Amino acid sequence: MRKRLEQVLYLIWARIVDVRVQSRASNPGDEIIGEIKRKLDTEYPETIHQFKGITSTAQRAMRAKVFIGSSRNSLRVAEEVQTLLQLHDDIEASLWLYDPVFALGNSTLDGLFNAVDTYDFGVFVFGPDDMLVDNAQPVFVPRDNLIFEYGLFLGKLGRKRAYVIKANQSTILTDLSGITIAQYDAQNPNIHAALGTPCRQVRDAILGEWRWPLSATP
Known part of the structure; x- marks a missing residue:
């Protein structure tokens, strides 16, 4: 699971860099957020489900x-x-x-x-x-x-x-x-x-x- 999360985070980072370069460091805003969410939900549904469970448990503990x-x-x-x-x-x-x-x-x-x-x-x-x-x-x-x-x-x-x-x-x-x-x-x-x-x-x-x-x- 850790390896898959690392892959997901790398893809997010790479996409942010790519969009910011194309937009000359302007704020990509909702466009990049929506694209990242769609990519994660489509390609890593099981990992995202597990990650949400961990996040929810951590939030309750805090x-x-x-x-x-x-x-x-x-x-x-x-x-x-x-x-x-x-x-x-x-x-x-x-x-x-x-x-x-x-x-x-x-x-x-x-x-x-x-x-x-x-x-x-x-x-x-x-x-x-x-x-x-x-x-x-x-x-x-x-x-x-x-x-x-x-x-x-x-x-x-x-x-x-x-x-x-x-x-x-x-x-x-x-x-x-x-x-x-x-x-x-x-x-x-x-x-x-x-x-x-x-x-x-x-x-x-x-x-x-x-x-x-x-x-x-x-």
Whole structure:
């Protein structure tokens, strides 16, 4: 296969040189691209098929793997977060509910430890899941287990790879007040619109960190 690929690349190079010489170094544009594609598809269909398979596998391996955690109450929000994050081809987001690390027979804690070792980033949806009373006033807070899961990712991956998307109506621990958190309006009936800005903020942060992994610091 390597020899055939070398032959293909040589033919491409030779054709580019030939066209550029004929056009006196002008840009051949779509004409040469179309001709090369037709030649490759016609004369080397099997090699091109194998090459596309290798390329597709490599592209998947280069994507940032993102774990999305949420409570069951906020599952619809988490699904929309997954959709919006994956608008960029460099991100592969997986929702906790459908993740194989939480398969039957595995404990939740074991699944979390496996997830921390498997994923490059973690994104957690802090919704107004439970109601508490603080100074005689009702307040809404995310689930305790969700905060614990976020803490695992934060401790292992660092604050630049663990993110929170929080409902405006949800109160969080004061210990997290120094961490930048994306927020959304849980009362907005248009969930897509409500999550547009916070998901874009998280997506940009992920891509910025993923493209420069050597500069990452906890």
